[in-house]
Amino acid sequence: MEDIETHLASFRLAVKEAGDSVRQLKADKAPKIDVDRAVTILKARKKELEEAEIRLAPKEIDRGKLETLLKQRFFYDQSFQIYGGVTGLYDFGPMGCALKQNMLNEWRKHFILEEGMLEVDCTSLTPEVVLKASGHVDRFADWMVKDLKTGDPHRCDHLIKNAAEAMIASKKTPEPVKEELREILARLDGFDNNDMQAVLVKYNMKSPAGNDLTEPIAFNLMFPTQIGPTGDQRAFLRPETAQGIFVNFKRLLEFNMGRVPFAAAQIGNGFRNEISPRQGLIRVREFTMCEIEHFVDPTDKSCAKFAKVRNYVLTLFTANDQMNGSAPIQIPIGEAVDKKIVDNETLGYYMARCHMYLLKVGVDSKRLRFRQHMDNEMAHYAQDCWDAEIKTSYGWIECVGNADRACYDLKQHSLCAKTELVAQKDLPEPKFIDTCEAVTNMPIIGKTHRKNAQKIHEHLSKLSFEQAVAHSKELEANGKLTITVDGESFELSKEMLSFSREEKKICIEEFTPSVIEPSYGIGRIMYAVLEHAFRQREGDEQRQFLALPPIVAPIKCSILPISAQTQLVEIIEAVKDNLRAHELSFRVDDSAGSIGRRYARTDEIGIPFGVTVDFESEKLPWTVTLRHAESLRQIRLKVEEVGETVEALVRGRLSWEQAEDQSTFLEVQKAYPTITRERIGRAICQLRRDFGKWFTTRHGGNLLDQLAGVVDDQLSNSDGDAVHLGSGMPSVLVHGDLWTNNLLWALNGQRGDTDQLLAIIDWQNVHAGNVAEDFVRLLGSSCSPRLRRGGLHRFVSHYLSCLSLEMRRKGHFALPYTHQQIVAAYEKMFGQGFRLEN
Template identity: 40%
Template sequence: MSEHQHTEPTEDATEPTSEKLVELAKRRGYFFQSSGAYGGVGGFYTFGPQGASLKGNVEDAWRDRFAVAEGNMEIDAPTIMPEPVFEASGHLDGFDDMLVECTDCGESHRADHVVEDNTEYEDAESLPIPEVEEVIAEHELVCPNCGAGLAGQAVDAFNLMFATNIGPGDSDPGYLRPETAQGIFVEFPRLKEYARNQLPFGVTQIGRAYRNEISPRRSIIRTREFTQAELEYFVDPEEDEPDLEAVADVAVTLYPASEQNAEDGDEIETTIGDAVEEGIIGDEWVAYFLGVAKPWYDAVGVEMDRFRFRQHLSGERAHYAADCWDAESEIDGNWIEMAGFAYRGDYDLSKHAEHSGDRFTVFKQYDEPKTVERATVDPDMSYLGPEFGGDAQAVVEELETLALRDRAAFEDESVEIELEGESHEIPVEKTGFAVEEQTEAGEHIVPHVVEPSFGVDRLVYTVLHHAYREDEVDGEERTYLELEPEVAPTFVGVFPLQSDDELEAVADDVVDDLREAGLSIAYDDSGNIGRRYRRQDEVGTPFCVTIDYETVEDDETTVTVRERDTTDQKRLSVEGLAETLSAIRAGDLEFEEL
């Protein structure tokens, strides 16, 4: 029954092609294209029994680190939201990809991907559309589908949101959310109450998001429906500071914009503390969350020699983001984005306040009351009413805003305001303008937002890809997934050696004990023992427990426990087996120590 020590994987075997992984994923129930009975549909994938479990374990690990350990709250917002939400957020106007259509075959492609796949440009997404059109023409790029030339074809902006209707008849327009963040931002007026109006505080959400990708590709790396795990952390920009000491010594590989733009630029090996001190990472909150994320990625199974943080170039950074870094993993020689860490300022809350009329602020109490000068207006409505009719209230609001922003505008005999694109002169004496001293206990501030945003599907793919191994055991080729015990779909496989009532009875008792301890179990009694080991190896099960005839013949009830990676076996007592394996899963005990 025992196996010899396996040979070390070859270098080629530890760098599998994605095709091998996709085939394994389909065969063993990790993920596969959805609606296969109807020919499948691009960009939609189903996670099978193994994949759903792995994905759930990754989500639980993220929740433990970024919600529970950081003391943040979690919500679950709807995936469909009304149109005004996305008018305020800017998604209706600016959530676009570059589309180029082949006139010969009619296929649409992402123009930046066509450029990246066939030229030296690594980040064509950051280029303006006219420049992308020039690159396509200059390099005489062709349609990936039929080979027809794309030079001269227009590159258009294509909005990625899925539209829908809310309600029957003259229903309200809505959209499937393209990110989970807006579900947090729009609920801020209520969420701040749950945080007792005390900054800083964080709100997390794990859920589905939808983007109508032009050309989804590379299995679950780029899909039209995917899962995000996001944290929106609300801070007072003048007072709140992160605990950088807690992450200062975390070693990181950084690829800053300065190195990307240099001819001989390269990645930088440093620590979070040094990167902040040297100005490589400009924002301390971003640096803090990079320092939190790095060891977490390591713990769930991302190989650290294939992992880095890359800073956004100026052309790809959102206009509201002061700084943004991506967590990237290497897959078959290419770097893919797994998460983004952005300092979003007060853009999101200010926009929703402007469009909704609700208050997206937190009251900041002063240590001592302050006497301040405030410019106010008390307009003469007997003048504004006849003069402006139904627009009188809008004029009042414009005057109030102008008084706060530029009191010097009221120094002349009249003041100028703009209403629906037209300028109007109003006598200052009719505005009731005055500067008064007021004693204030505090002020309402718009918090700034720090956002670590994780793509769960891409992380699952990375974990599987980085765990893929091929080696030989007893002269036979073996494929296995070296998954971390914390995220492996199944932790223990339990096998009775033969179809025997006595062995099967003990196996049933072992399964019950292990499941009662909270361990995920696979019971398998079909085929020879070697094939059963191979099946569990291929889905990444860390340990297998075999009940053999020694189990029932010896005075002490013992079983054989086999470790996946080394194939080493140890004889352990059934009594205390659940506690031992639980300690190994928790990281409190090593198999080699047994």
């Protein structure tokens, strides 16, 4: 880490110098062109710092392997794949759909239920007039160019960025040109079509196919449509869910009995017709959003529940730190609000709650930060904005926006819809104000202006105090008044209109609420969670799995019968019923594969817990093994305890360590000699059922029966176990105290032929540290040459799966050898003509 910071020091210094220059120019009230130029340089230095941080950071995951797993297990895939697919559109499969729904369920609990929010579900089709008022029709656009030869569209700023970065990286590009390109990249966000066209021409930039480009044209990112068959009413698919809440503000305020503050929330899809979507779920054309609009008095943005999160620590990347080239800071949110780093308590509260939610669903806290918008990024009306950014293999990705939007949205809709979207509050003390109101004589106005009379009346009733005073003076001076309503002029006389001016006592005041808006992109969060959950088993890069938090895991528990034998069916059904009673999702894998292979399959799709039904389960009371996928540790439970235990683990009421310690959930025997004998004995019995014919002797006996007898009769010496435990080695199969010599031959208590007898090797005294070779000697003397030649890999894999199940059932250690070690030992020994001798 220190080495990385050493490399970054020069980049941080360059950012600080550029930031200081911007501050000084603003303090000196320098011309705007000079400030803009300094800001351009600052942005270029910031970008270089960010790219250096990403380049120097250690690689977290192999994205290719993750994407392969997600597609193979159908978490999601490109839509309409059999027709070639559509870029920017994705279908979620069973696992992805369940994961997404679990994340949404947790969001609803975490915010809507916890905060008592008012949930709405508004239409996706939105009339043009609504989005005109919000500014989306005029400003929600990107500049687009097309390949003149192929017609392929490209987002112009992205094309320029990619071409400029390639030229900067090229050794053939002169240094002065590189400096020009760096400045262009820094200013690119503010370029219009003329600026972009000039860059394309000056640097002869082409399409990715190497062809000439059209001039940039504005492309609105909303999907246009029409309502009704005539096409008269234009509409769009909504680009966000927020507008549905704003236009229903009056109804929501009434439902909340006129009280402010209150919050409304909506979960739904948004649509953005991206020119060139990329990066999988990061930039798509249809996406699920969760948005909150918290309405608050603009003069009082305190939060009643802020004390609960005051000491909660967040990683904040402030605008000031960005200008200084400094690293993000960790600070309690209460201190950040007190110091006005974060503008107000309500915004700070939602940032803390946002952090809690993201951690709950599986985001790594070390790869999560809140970045404050700089002045040149923020809308003119916004008070403060913080993006929750999550680090992925694509870099830092904005996943949640937390913005104080002031009163902008409600004022815009009030103006365009000619509807007062205001709230009221009781004044602490009455106050007296001057009023001036229009008094209309409707019969005379109606006689003169007929159908326009009502329109005139409504216009006059909404005049502000200043407008009414001005009209009153004009009417008094001229004896008449001309007003304009909807572009049409009307003349009013003193007989039609008068003005009443008086002082009124006011106890209630109207105000337009400010809006604090947290906006969550569920697809982006979901992808970040999958990246952060991706793991590889230590020592086996081919064993990949997802360590998803149980609360959002698509399936909570797997059920794996050790065998397809009918006597286990009733136990399996009892486990299924118990899980259903606790509303837990489960998946049964009773395929013919080994238990290890089936474990791997369930691990890949992120199932956190696994129930194994084995032959020990048949004993009364019925018991099963519960496996923790991430740690590979196991405990034994009664069947009737499975649902209760798994539910407690999923809900977070119980940790895995607590489950191991609590006797109500766990029956652990600490006596290693006894459980060693039981483990090996059960594994041998399983081999006897599945591979018995391979161990048949010429006389009709079975070597595995002999092995089971030896285990049952002689593997019980506690002194041998104590030696192994004291040396840190698990006690498996071997005990030097059985015989003083290195090999034990046992067949009805007498010595026998090496082709038919069992050897148990003492690794402690003879082959210390080479457990695999000892195990090979054991099996080499037990199984037939036919098995060694034709079924070695299958046999070893099956045996290790059975033994692993028994070893991990109650112990906390791993097998002393792997499949590869055993096979290598076989090849080594039998390649040298190995034969056991006394």
